[in-house]
Amino acid sequence: MAVVRYIAGRLAFLIPQIIGIVLVSFLLIKAVPGDPATLMLGPMATPQTIAELRAQLGLDKPLPVQFLIYVDKLAHGNLGTSWQTTRPVLDDLRVRFPATLELVTYGMLLALVIGIPLGVASALGKRGPLAKLGGFYGLVAGALPDFWLALILIYIFYSLLGWVASPIGRIDVTVTTPHMITGFYTVDSLLTGNWEAFRSSVHHLILPVLTLGLVNAGPILKMTQATMERTLEADFSLYGRLCGLPEKLVIRRAFRNALPSVITIVSVLYGFLIGGAVLIEIVFSWGGAGQYAVQGVLNSDFNPVLGFVIFSALFSLVVYLIVDLIYLAIDPRIRR
Amino acid sequence: MRPLPLTSPGGPTAPAGRRTPGAKVKFATRYFLRLLRTHPSYAAGYVIVTVVVLVAIAAPVIAPYSPITADPSVYLQGPSLAHPFGTDNTGMDVLSRVIYAPRIDLAIAVIGTAISAIIGTLLGAWVGYFQGTPGIRNIASGTTMRAADVLQAFPVFVFAIALVAVFGQSIDSVIFAIAFVNIPIYLRLMRSQVLSIRRMRYVEAAFVSGMPDRFIIRDHIVPNAIGPVLAQLSVNIGWSILLTAGLSFVGAGVRAPTPEWGAMIATGFPNVMTGQWWPSVFPGLALAVTVYGFALIGTSIEFMADPRRRRTLAAAQVSA
Numbered sequence: 001m002a003v004v005r006y007i008a009g010r011l012a013f014l015i016p017q018i019i020g021i022v023l024v025s026f027l028l029i030k031a032v033p034g035d036p037a038t039l040m041l042g043p044m045a046t047p048q049t050i051a052e053l054r055a056q057l058g059l060d061k062p063l064p065v066q067f068l069i070y071v072d073k074l075a076h077g078n079l080g081t082s083w084q085t086t087r088p089v090l091d092d093l094r095v096r097f098p099a100t101l102e103l104v105t106y107g108m109l110l111a112l113v114i115g116i117p118l119g120v121a122s123a124l125g126k127r128g129p130l131a132k133l134g135g136f137y138g139l140v141a142g143a144l145p146d147f148w149l150a151l152i153l154i155y156i157f158y159s160l161l162g163w164v165a166s167p168i169g170r171i172d173v174t175v176t177t178p179h180m181i182t183g184f185y186t187v188d189s190l191l192t193g194n195w196e197a198f199r200s201s202v203h204h205l206i207l208p209v210l211t212l213g214l215v216n217a218g219p220i221l222k223m224t225q226a227t228m229e230r231t232l233e234a235d236f237s238l239y240g241r242l243c244g245l246p247e248k249l250v251i252r253r254a255f256r257n258a259l260p261s262v263i264t265i266v267s268v269l270y271g272f273l274i275g276g277a278v279l280i281e282i283v284f285s286w287g288g289a290g291q292y293a294v295q296g297v298l299n300s301d302f303n304p305v306l307g308f309v310i311f312s313a314l315f316s317l318v319v320y321l322i323v324d325l326i327y328l329a330i331d332p333r334i335r336r
Numbered sequence: 337m338r339p340l341p342l343t344s345p346g347g348p349t350a351p352a353g354r355r356t357p358g359a360k361v362k363f364a365t366r367y368f369l370r371l372l373r374t375h376p377s378y379a380a381g382y383v384i385v386t387v388v389v390l391v392a393i394a395a396p397v398i399a400p401y402s403p404i405t406a407d408p409s410v411y412l413q414g415p416s417l418a419h420p421f422g423t424d425n426t427g428m429d430v431l432s433r434v435i436y437a438p439r440i441d442l443a444i445a446v447i448g449t450a451i452s453a454i455i456g457t458l459l460g461a462w463v464g465y466f467q468g469t470p471g472i473r474n475i476a477s478g479t480t481m482r483a484a485d486v487l488q489a490f491p492v493f494v495f496a497i498a499l500v501a502v503f504g505q506s507i508d509s510v511i512f513a514i515a516f517v518n519i520p521i522y523l524r525l526m527r528s529q530v531l532s533i534r535r536m537r538y539v540e541a542a543f544v545s546g547m548p549d550r551f552i553i554r555d556h557i558v559p560n561a562i563g564p565v566l567a568q569l570s571v572n573i574g575w576s577i578l579l580t581a582g583l584s585f586v587g588a589g590v591r592a593p594t595p596e597w598g599a600m601i602a603t604g605f606p607n608v609m610t611g612q613w614w615p616s617v618f619p620g621l622a623l624a625v626t627v628y629g630f631a632l633i634g635t636s637i638e639f640m641a642d643p644r645r646r647r648t649l650a651a652a653q654v655s656a
Binding site: 016017020021024025028029031032033136139140142143144145147148151152154155158159160167272274275276278279282283290293294297298300305308309312313316317 | 377482483485486487489490491492493494495497498499501502504571574575578581582585586587588598601605608609610611613616617620623624625627628631632635
């Protein structure tokens with residue numbers, strides 16, 4: 001019962017936040033110079049047709065009314081149309097969001113695999129070479145422009161060595177894309193037993209995932225190290241050692257207590273990467289949601305931008321909610 | 337009732353006290369040099385940033401060619417004696433452009449970070465000081481925090497691009513976008529500091545003695561809370577350089593032919609696929625080293641702002 005109330009409390013907190021996000025992005029987009037009707041009709045349009053389209057789009061109404069119209073449409077799942085793809089934004093995002101999510105999820109997993117062990121190891125050997133390496137890695141990973149690292153990896157593994165598929169898109173153009181179930185090519189191709197598509201999509205994932213993993217392991221490493229250093233010196237660890245617990249057990253308990261902050265940084269990074277992987281998407285022509293939004297901004301096509309912002313905000317909120325539930329599961333103090 | 341202590345328990349940075357200003361500076365300098373000796377990587381950070389700044393200032397003297405003049409007869413040539421970093425696909429000298437670029441990148445990052453730090457710190461001090469006090473000011477600070485929540489829920493990069501689109505593509509817009517997306521960081525940092533400091537006895541004492549709120553904030557809160565903000569500044573400048581380069585890379589920041597690292601990497605991008613790595617690799621390397629330098633300085637400031645570590649080093653200094 002307490003759990004339900006906890007979640008309900010969190011959700012009640014989210015609703016004003018979502019309204020705020022929609023409002024800010026709406027105002028931001030209204031502030032962009034240029035009249036969409038003029039842009040859509042091109043230079044040959046007569047003032048009359050422009051006025052007609054403006055009326056049709058609701059652009060002749062005052063701003064608050066326009067906002068209400070937008071929210072009403074939003075509530076019915078209508079995110080508008082993109083004039084670049086001439087398709088409803090919701091349909092576009094349904095294909096592109098999983099693409100971004102697939103990339104980011106694998107990148108995040110790789111970052112965890114690199115960051116946590118290195119972080120724990122450098123916390124254990126406080127002045128040793130591993131800690132030095134960890135500190136160095138953390139700073140360097142934070143300093144590398146990810147889009148540049150992606151280019152270097154492309155140069156080495158594609159141009160020089162030829163080990164990976166050409167760094168364009170999610171799958172070879174000659175391979176039929178797997179039937180969409182989850183939107184993750186790797187998962188869908190496995191589910192449908194399409195081995196050729198599986199191999200091709202894995203090949204296309206290698207470099208972008210490697211880039212994201214290498215760069216984002218930095219913050220995870222730093223957080224793991226800092227928290228582990230603290231929990232290893234905490235009173236409960238000292239007490240454990242005094243009681244004669246084997247060091248292995250002390251470390252395990254310290255790690256368990258360091259987990260909440262590691263999970264926090266992972267959730268923050270995950271939410272950040274949905275938009276933050278944009279540059280990687282562009283380098284690899286990934287066709288994901290971030291790339292879609294950036295092209296929207298650059299070409300004054302704003303429905304995709306709003307749609308993307310709302311999608312990624314919702315995604316972050318869901319991630320935070322899941323994280324809260326994980327806290328609840330791993331930290332008995334919250335349950336009380 | 338709680339007895340009033342006669343001596344202040346001291347804040348995070350307890351004032352050095354009765355030393356004369358001259359001796360204080362001398363002590364600080366010696367301490368700083370000692371820190372650099374014991375941590376050579378910090379020294380490397382200061383060297384990197386100094387060199388980059390000097391190079392940016394002296395660019396017209398150092399650069400062998402004009403950074404924006406293309407020579408089509410030598411396009412896409414590999415590194416050679418005449419062009420140590422090679423030339424790009426229009427025939428511009430990559431080295432000269434790499435040398436000129438920090439003028440743009442550093443200026444944008446430093447100004448943008450400074451604006452966000454000033455606004456964010458003041459707002460954060462105000463919010464932290466008045467949060468929980470009855471009245472309109474509590475509501476205002478609550479509203480400010482919720483607004484920061486909303487701003488931080490946005491995908492940073494897309495938000496920055498949208499801001500640049502709203503204000504038109506120019507260097508001013510990039511600076512504004514960077515300042516805007518960074519404000520919540522300082523706001524939160526300062527607020528959390530102030531929340532703990534305002535319960536300190538010396539703040540209570542100032543309040544009881546009738547000091548107006550704005551003077552308490554100015555004389556007691558801000559000086560004691562500023563440490564972590566300073567450490568964040570340097571790291572944040574590095575991060576802003578990365579953001580500037582990223583914006584230019586997608587075509588929403590500084591435009592070619594203005595020499596800028598991110599835009600240069602973007603220009604060289606198609607060439608990397610076909611094996612001409614130099615137009616992209618060198619600007620990226622310069623970018624990464626610069627950001628690394630700022631990160632090292634940030635770590636060293638963090639070290640100095642940590643009273644525990646500082647005491648250890650100072651004790652070693654006295655006994656030495």
